[in-house]
Amino acid sequence: MHLMQLPREVLLGENLKGEAVNVAKRLGLGEKALVLYGPKTKEIAGKDIEKSLRESFDVSALVIREASMEEVEKTLTKIRDDNSDWLIAVGGGSIIDVAKLASFKAGVPFISFPTTASHDGIASANASIKDLGTKTSVKAVPPVAVIADVGVIKTAPYRYLAAGVGDMISNLTAVKDWQLAHRIKGEYYSEYAASLSLMSAKMVIKNADIIRLGNEESVRKVVKGLISCGVAMSIAGSSRPASGAEHLFSHALDAIAPKPALHGEQVGVGTIIMAYLHGLKWERIRETLKKVGAPTNAYELGIDPEYIIEALTIAHTIRPERYTILGKDGLTREAAEKAAKITGVI
Template sequence: MQLPRDVVVGPDVIYDLKDVCNDLKLKEGAFIVTGHHTKKIAGDVVYDILNECGYDPVIASSKEASMTEVNKITDLAKEANSRYLIGVGSGKSIDVAKLAATQLDLPFISVPTAASHDGIVSSRASIHDKGKKSSIEVNAPMAVVADTSIIAKAPYRLLAAGCGDIISNYTAVLDWELAHRLRNEPFSEYAAALSRMTAQILMDCPEDIKPELESSVRIVVKALVSSGVAMSIAGSSRPASGSEHMFSHALDMVAPNSALHGEQCGVGTIIMMYLHGGDWKKIKECLEIIGAPTTASELGIEDRYILEALLVAHEIRPERYTILGAGLTPEAAEKVARLTKVIS
């Protein structure tokens, strides 16, 4: 099981990065991967911290989570004789750095600027290749440095999306239990309990999640870390990714303008909870209190793409058995989307 060795969460902890690197015996040879917006917000700060230590860092921006970008970063880091990689930014930058580090068999440090999903800590990377997005098993970050002052200043939409990704653990675990019962799929009680408890903590206090509040960011980051740990224990994303994630991955494929990963997973959780016969109204209410989307129009996605995604979601990962089984009929897809008020 791979777990981060250091997880540092709190205000201004970006300035503890030097101590984290020293603790991990990582000094010279840092390669920083950041995003176009997040370079100014945190990438340059990380560069300056390591430069002042005389660690001679290299910094590069990555525009998308694609295999082309991963290979570009891998080549640049190889040329620079880098000894470790640091992903500074949101999901895209972290995934690119994580996979490049794995390809080079080098340590990786995650410095998220937004708490938008549990990829900030997990041993998975979501990468586009030849028109298809795949979730790839990679080395887990050696350390996670989550500066809650920086994350609190990120657009609130990103934090609300992170909550959707956490709440989706409910239906992911229900799907996993179903696959265990019907298909004898290996199941970890411990990973499932941790994942469910993580979602429960958030569901118990949705009103504590508010814009620009450092305490809200802390709740969400800690939950994302727990979700990542649950996936590491399971050795797969099963505890945090079920039918609701398949729906989100399907939306990424069929909708011309997809929304944020966590936003789509939150809406997917409402629908899949209905199919499981669970309390979908509670999920919807909780997302509404947080200020995360609960309808197609709030996602900025036309109703017809929601229906299309529901019809193909079961094909996304045929080996992962879920409540979607062999797929919904068009009538059933429309019924569930209307009853849950996701489409009108």
Template sequence: MFSRIIKIPIIFEVKKKAFKELDSILKANHLSYEEKILFTSQELFDLYKTYIPVETFSDVIFIKGGNVEEVESVKSKYEHHNVLLIAFGGGSIIDFVKLYSRELCLQYISVPSSLSNDAIYSPIARLTKNGKKESFGVLEPLGIIADIEIIQKSPLKMLLAGVGDLVSNLSAIKDWYLAESYDSEVLDIFSVSLSIVTAKAIFAYTREQLRSEEFVEVLTYGLVLSGLSMIIANSSRPASGAEHLMSHAIDELFPDRATLHGIQVAWAMLYIEKNIRKNDDAYESLLCFFEKIGLYAEIENDIQFSETELKRIIAKAKIMRKRFTVLNII
């Protein structure tokens, strides 16, 4: 009988006051380290100080995150290997710690302050290098600790961006099937199933439920399982298609007008369904959900491109990376 080994996080805690219980959670999982180092921003530290178990850390390093050069500037601080890194913040801070941990071969735990994307458990870090955003292959975290009370206090826009990033899996899967048909790319059905199920689970919710405990739990589970689908596939395919390429193109072509990644991929998904796939039913279904949950208002507020600019975005997206998507057949 054939089988394969799937890596899953050793720790996965989603509950109120979870961050305060960090030491207890580590002990319950038989994990012990000489030092625990907290990486976060000064702003988040000041805002959530009462939720952070400050006394358990041997050091707190304040960073901006999302920048390769910053990783290099602090890399020499911790060279020995009995150190656990704790990344407390949004995608930029978590992605910083992902790359930092890879460079020093250290373990890390993600503690999201918001749920704006699947960075909390994805094998990819998006950081700026020499002024341009790039993707880096990294190791998944040792665990995820999602403190519901902290996430409930995050801006609604961050939660909506997380919704957009998760729902965009449905577009990514369509592109993966296209790649199988047109480019003979191998499809991983288990990853496909996991990606689709987690994305569809979020459609049951409305804007009024965004700060509810149930919604935060479901969004956390969805983003983590989305990351797991990529780990299983050994590729970002289950969660990244033409919509992500268009978002990355916006970041590169119009950095001053870029918004949250999850908002951009949601916009791109709508554009692709209506104007490229020409799937009216899928477009109307997405539009209805985005309006119901409040995401469409953010899209309309943040994203406006002319026809000429759209052509540039699509042309750039086609060459962002070697990946067959619906953009290749228009």
């Protein structure tokens, strides 16, 4: 059996901080709410949401600092101690992922309230959580509702929107890797999920000039694309349609680089290199990233070229069960250096 879980409500618009109350009432989520936010997103929207919820619900709150197993455990303890009926995650990908996994483990629903359009985990059912030093993709639950407040998301530095483009363009190589795994390893492949995922990647290529304006229309376009990627992942039952070798490269950087860049920025650069390895038109990908002002090389990522090469050589070890263009043995140092140099990444 193939179980596809999807959000029941998606709200996209302005001034939606007070809407959590109505959504929770409509969906009958229960009396006791737990708000999760980060130190910054608490100020950006978390406190206001908490305040509006207090008028109708019994509310507690918790600050989340990273997408790690420790933070998931901390959230589970809070859910048990406070008897929470539901959660709301106010923040970037890290906070939403912690909520997703805690929600799944505790069996309570959660609402996703993204404060950035920097990643496609806004509506997906899988969580990327750091466990014992490396990121693992864990099956969880999708949010019961998504509340995307364009006004809030627009206050985030433009860099985050450009990162969202990187996370969507990565679907081009992710789908290629998935097809490869299907042909070589007989892995399950969903044509529908792959097409949906590719649609978001094509949309950002086509709309790069609009997106770079960083206005309300840009935010709406990017948010819709990111939500579609999440739906594609739900249909596939894994992050396959949106995560291939370019993601393994980014996860490797997160593990070894002293100061990693944003997820979407790293996967964007990874996509240029993996597209080259796949024999795709990598220049077109670089062009789109340049157009929207996303990083296209090590310097712009603020990461030393040495870490780029190392990440490329160890990427295949991150999730060995996820077969990609990197194969079972990965890239040699020479091949990694060559690919990075040809594509102008180093």
